[in-house]
Amino acid sequence: MNRTNQLVQRFLAHRNVTVELVNKIEKEHYNYKPTPTSMTAKDLVTHILFSFYRFAKVAKSGNSAVFSEKIEETETDLRKVTETYTEKTKSLLESLTDEELDRVLDLTQRFGMKIPAFQLLQLALDHEIHHKGQLFVYVREMGHTELPFFIKRG
Amino acid sequence: MNRTNQLVQRFLAHRNVTVELVNKIEKEHYNYKPTPTSMTAKDLVTHILFSFYRFAKVAKSGNSAVFSEKIEETETDLRKVTETYTEKTKSLLESLTDEELDRVLDLTQRFGMKIPAFQLLQLALDHEIHHKGQLFVYVREMGHTELPFFIKRG
Numbered sequence: 001m002n003r004t005n006q007l008v009q010r011f012l013a014h015r016n017v018t019v020e021l022v023n024k025i026e027k028e029h030y031n032y033k034p035t036p037t038s039m040t041a042k043d044l045v046t047h048i049l050f051s052f053y054r055f056a057k058v059a060k061s062g063n064s065a066v067f068s069e070k071i072e073e074t075e076t077d078l079r080k081v082t083e084t085y086t087e088k089t090k091s092l093l094e095s096l097t098d099e100e101l102d103r104v105l106d107l108t109q110r111f112g113m114k115i116p117a118f119q120l121l122q123l124a125l126d127h128e129i130h131h132k133g134q135l136f137v138y139v140r141e142m143g144h145t146e147l148p149f150f151i152k153r154g
Numbered sequence: 155m156n157r158t159n160q161l162v163q164r165f166l167a168h169r170n171v172t173v174e175l176v177n178k179i180e181k182e183h184y185n186y187k188p189t190p191t192s193m194t195a196k197d198l199v200t201h202i203l204f205s206f207y208r209f210a211k212v213a214k215s216g217n218s219a220v221f222s223e224k225i226e227e228t229e230t231d232l233r234k235v236t237e238t239y240t241e242k243t244k245s246l247l248e249s250l251t252d253e254e255l256d257r258v259l260d261l262t263q264r265f266g267m268k269i270p271a272f273q274l275l276q277l278a279l280d281h282e283i284h285h286k287g288q289l290f291v292y293v294r295e296m297g298h299t300e301l302p303f304f305i306k307r308g
Binding site: 014034035037038113123125126127129130131132133134136137138140141145150151153 | 168188189191192267277280281283284285286287288290291292294295299304305307
């Protein structure tokens with residue numbers, strides 16, 4: 001399996017679990033937050049989705065200005081938004097060449113460092129796993145007790 | 155930087171954040187849990203610590219029976235337990251050779267697959283990040299609003 005395929009597999013192994021959790025969130029819980037300073041469930045989910053999409057777009061384009069691009073999303077059904085951004089992110093990841101994975105990105109302004117794209121995508125994975133972990137607590141607090149394993153191999 | 159050093163750096167980038175969170179948990183919150191079916195804060199922290207230690211021991215020894223070893227720990231101060239197991243795990247990871255990282259481990263009984271040790275350690279990192287994400291929610295629910303970033307580069 002080449003590096004791009006491995007990356008896509010690792011992405012899906014976690015994203016498919018994020019999708020399962022989102023499928024458990026009913027509309028009346030979109031604004032649920034565990035404490036007054038927490039993100040709402042809706043904000044947490046869109047943060048997960050938009051972040052990975054942006055990380056993948058920066059890796060593909062080599063242009064860190066993408067991080068500042070505002071994403072306008074009019075769809076209000078979280079399940080549909082999740083489906084759309086999972087597909088868009090997967091397509092971007094699948095298209096990455098070895099040259100693009102090895103390209104060093106200047107992220108000095110944002111993260112104070114220059115790193116190759118494949119390391120940025122490792123950070124993207126860590127970011128997804130971190131926030132998905134939080135989402136597990138949210139979904140349990142919404143009353144669900146049957147939750148998936150944290151990773152799902154294809 | 156060689157693979158072992160990269161691995162140790164990635165371990166510490168997340169473990170150092172786990173340590174910061176543990177340092178915020180007072181004894182009266184050790185038995186806190188967000189819902190009746192959740193792990194307590196104490197169980198979540200020791201699960202994080204013991205799991206990575208076991209993953210590292212399996213990688214080092216090549217023996218998957220280590221997963222079933224019971225860890226007897228008499229220390230009750232979570233900060234001290236965290237310090238001890240972080241040190242033990244770090245030492246194990248630092249000692250790993252390229253041969254040991256590439257050794258294929260038979261984890262058919264436990265995870266239904268045979269994988270090289272370096273992939274098992276990737277799973278160990280994912281596991282730490284997942285549960286640390288949950289710990290962030292717990293600690294915020296204990297009343298803390300000043301929380302670290304989810305990853306801390308050395």
